[in-house]
Amino acid sequence: MSIATPVFSAPIAPVLGRIPGNKAIWVGIYCELTEFALMFLVYFVARAHHPDAFRGGPQQLSTLAGVTNTVIMLTSSYFVARGVMAMRRNARATCLKWLTAALFTGIGYPVVKFFEVQWNVAQGLSGNGEVFQMAYYYLTFNHLVHVCWGLLGLIWVMFRTWMGAYDATDHDGLEAFACYWHATDLIWLMIFPLFYVLP
Amino acid sequence: MHNERSLTLAWLLLLGLTLVGAVLGNAGSPGLWVTVTVAAMMAFKGRVVIDHFLELGGAHPSIRRLVRFYAVALPVMLILTDLFGPQIAWLTTL
Numbered sequence: 687m688s689i690a691t692p693v694f695s696a697p698i699a700p701v702l703g704r705i706p707g708n709k710a711i712w713v714g715i716y717c718e719l720t721e722f723a724l725m726f727l728v729y730f731v732a733r734a735h736h737p738d739a740f741r742g743g744p745q746q747l748s749t750l751a752g753v754t755n756t757v758i759m760l761t762s763s764y765f766v767a768r769g770v771m772a773m774r775r776n777a778r779a780t781c782l783k784w785l786t787a788a789l790f791t792g793i794g795y796p797v798v799k800f801f802e803v804q805w806n807v808a809q810g811l812s813g814n815g816e817v818f819q820m821a822y823y824y825l826t827f828n829h830l831v832h833v834c835w836g837l838l839g840l841i842w843v844m845f846r847t848w849m850g851a852y853d854a855t856d857h858d859g860l861e862a863f864a865c866y867w868h869a870t871d872l873i874w875l876m877i878f879p880l881f882y883v884l885p
Numbered sequence: 886m887h888n889e890r891s892l893t894l895a896w897l898l899l900l901g902l903t904l905v906g907a908v909l910g911n912a913g914s915p916g917l918w919v920t921v922t923v924a925a926m927m928a929f930k931g932r933v934v935i936d937h938f939l940e941l942g943g944a945h946p947s948i949r950r951l952v953r954f955y956a957v958a959l960p961v962m963l964i965l966t967d968l969f970g971p972q973i974a975w976l977t978t979l
Binding site for chain 1: 888889892893896899900903904906907909910911914915919920923926927930931934935937938939940941943944945946948951952955956959962963966969970971973974977978
């Protein structure tokens, strides 16, 4: 005897060639990737001109702050992905719990950044300092702005989820936000080794 | 459930690699092999995020290829900068 499975509880198989979320978010993500690509280009040119400043750079920064923010970004991204998976099962309440966890984790990023900047200032690192410090502030502050936008977007999709705007068959808005958040995570995974790790 | 388990494993792997990378960076002295190792970890972590978080495996080719290229191009540029720093500096001097 077979048991009929309700359509809404079946996980949605990825459709080959689909656009995750919606087209608009990918225009935004392409813009974000292009913006950071230009900034990374500046980083590589500056590194080629001042190799010693960049090799000694990570020693000036707080590795703990960098690692903590990487853990925060990865964990918040994971929670968002779990939220999307829950919505695919039509488990709206579970989705909202994952998104709430993602929000509280994600808020840790600007908080850590605040204390990191305080620590930097105490160590004498400023945006008017040498080339490594300027590149560091230039890229990481831009990334912080993108994280803050993402947190606002997260609050919006949480509100929409709470209002019942999404279900298993229609949650493009939630998925679009998830794509933006993961892309912002991806960029941080490129920034982190360049400034905090690579000697 | 399988997807959730593989996502969780991907997340734990990324956390582990982050810690290993940080230790490696602090312990290692500047050199091409440290740069290559860091670049390889960048590319690998990027690919894990792209495949497991962004789920671009079945996405439209223009999206999938561009994002995958991005996560490879940056580490390659890092290695090239270490290998050909003086030449890049010469080319970009006004």
